[in-house]
Amino acid sequence: MLWFLAEIVRYLGEHILWVNIVLAIVVIFFERRNPKSVWAWLLLLYFLPVVGFLFYLFVGVDLRKRKRFQVKEVADSLQEAGRIQEHSLQTLTQQELELGLDKYKELIIYNLKAGGGVLTGDNDIDIFTDGNKLYDTIIEDLEKAKYFIHMQYYIIKDDILFERIREVLERKIKEGVEVRILYDAMGCRTVSMSFWEKLKAQGMEVAVFFPALLGRFHLRINYRNHRKLLIVDNKVAYVGGFNIGREYVDLDEKLGHWRDTHLRISGTATLNLQIQFLQDWNYAAGKNLFGEPKYYLEAAYGERDYCKVQIIASGPDHKGQTIRDNYLYLIYKARKSIYIQTPYFIPDESVAQALYMAILSGVEVNIMIPCKPDHMFVYWATYSYVGDLVMAGANGYTYNNGFLHAKGMVVDGEVFCYGTANMDIRSFALNFEVNATVYDVEKAREMEACFKKDLIYCSRISKDVYAGRSLQIRFKEQLCRLLSPVL
DSSP: OHHHHHHHHHHHHTTTHHHHHHHHHHHHEEEEEOOHHHHHHHHHHHHHHHHHHHHHHHHHHGGGGGGTTOTTTTHHHHHHHHHHHHHHHHHSSSTTTTTGGGHHHHHHHHHHHHHHHOOEEEEEEEEEEEEHHHHHHHHHHTTTTTSSEEEESBBSSSSHHHHHHHHHHHHHHHTOOOOEEEEEEETTTSSHHHHHHHHHHHOOOEESSSSTTTTTBBOOOSSSSOOEEETTTTTEEEEOOOOOOGGGGGOOOOOOSEEEEEEEEESSSHHHHHHHHHHHHHHHHHOOOOTTTGOOOOOOOOOOOOEEEEEESSSOOOOOOOHHHHHHHHHHSSSSSEEEESOOOOOOOOHHHHHHHHHHOOOOEEEEEEOOSSSSSHHHHHHHHHHHHHTTOOOEEEEEEEEEOEEEEETTEEEEEEOOOEEEEEEIIBBBEEEEEEEOOOHHHHHHHHHHHHHEEEEEEEEHHHHHHOOOHHHHHHHHHHGGOOO
C-alpha cells in the first residue's frame, strides 16, 4: 500500500506541469466560478504547483456539477404554497399591506420564488446571546417532547454539555419519543465512531452529512452542512450560531465567554425549519420521511409576539445565493442604520459595493468582529475588509469579551436576518446554511439593543487605528486577502 502511494506521489511530481494545465482548463472552461476566484486558483496552481494541486483537491472541486445535493420530494408543494402567497401579496393594495411591511414586499416575494420561503405571521421569538441560558431552555423544551426530537448541528462534542442533553434524550426514547441526530462529518471529525454507535444502541437514529473517506480522512472541506437546527414536535424550533460543546457554555478557558445569537421560535415557522431538516436528513440517511404525516404535526400558534418570519436557506442545493441576496437587499433598503455581527467578514464584490454605497449615502454602518482569530487566514482577511469600510466611514469594532460568533444583520430597527451563515463567500455559496428573516420592529430593536450592549466590551477600529497598523499586520492582511476568494 505504501509502495503504491509512493508511486502515485512520484508520478505526480514528474508530471505536475501537465496536471496543473489540466486543472487550469477545468477551472477556466468547465466550472462557472467568479473571475476573481478563477484567477486566485490559477495563480496558486502556477506559483505553488504541488501545494496548489493538493489544495484544489481538498477545497476546489465544484460538486454542484454532479448535482449531488438536489432534493425534489417536496419541491412541487413548496412552489405551490409560494405561488398562492405570491399572488395574494401582489394583489394587495398599499393600504391593505401592514404598516412597514410594504417596504420589504419585493424581498418577501423573492424569498418565495427563490427558495419557497413562505411568510408566516404567528410566531413568538426569543433571542438568546448566552449559551448557558440557551441550553437551560433547550433542555426544558426537550423534556416536554411527546412525539419527536430532530437535532442537526455542524459540531456535536462528546463532553459535559452533550451529556446533559443525552440524559434527557434517553428518558424521552423510553417514553416512545423518536430522536434523530444529524451531524456534519467535518465539524465532528474529532468525535470517535464509538460515540455515535452508543447513541444508536440507545435507540437514537443518527446520520452523518458528507462522511469522510477511509475512516477520518476528510478530502472535502467545501460543501459542509453548517446548519444548526432543533425541532421539538413542531411546537418549538431553534436556529442560530450555537453548536453543542463545552466552549458554547463558557467552559473553554482559551476562548472565554462565547458570544453568539440563537433564536427560539414557536409558531408556523417551525414547520419551515422542520422541512429543512427533513430535506437534509433524507439526503444524509437515504430515507424519505416526507411521506410521513406525523412529522407535519400542526404547529402551535404564537400567542405573544405575532412576528412575521421567513426561513431562508442557501447552499449547493440552491441555484442562487438566497441568504447573500437577503443581506444585499436589506443593505440597499437601509435608510438609517445597519448593524452587522459576524466572526468572518469576507464579502463578495456586490455586498462590499452595497455597503460602500450605504456609507456614502449617509447610512450609519456598524460592523462587529472578534478580537481574536480562530482561523488565522480568515481573520486577517476579515480585518482588511472591515478596515476598508472603516476608512470609507463605517464604524468598526472588535469584541474583546471572549469570542464573537453571532451571525446576522439588523436594518433600520425594522427587520433582521440572523442564523447560521457568516458574512463571507463560503457561507454564501459553498456551505449549507439557514437563516430567519424577521419583519418585526420590536424584535429588530431588541436585536439592535443586543449589539449596542456588546459595545461595552469592544474596541473601536477608528481610521487612525487602522491607518497606524504595523507592517506585520499589513503583510498578513495582503497575503490573506489574496487568498480570500478561495478561503
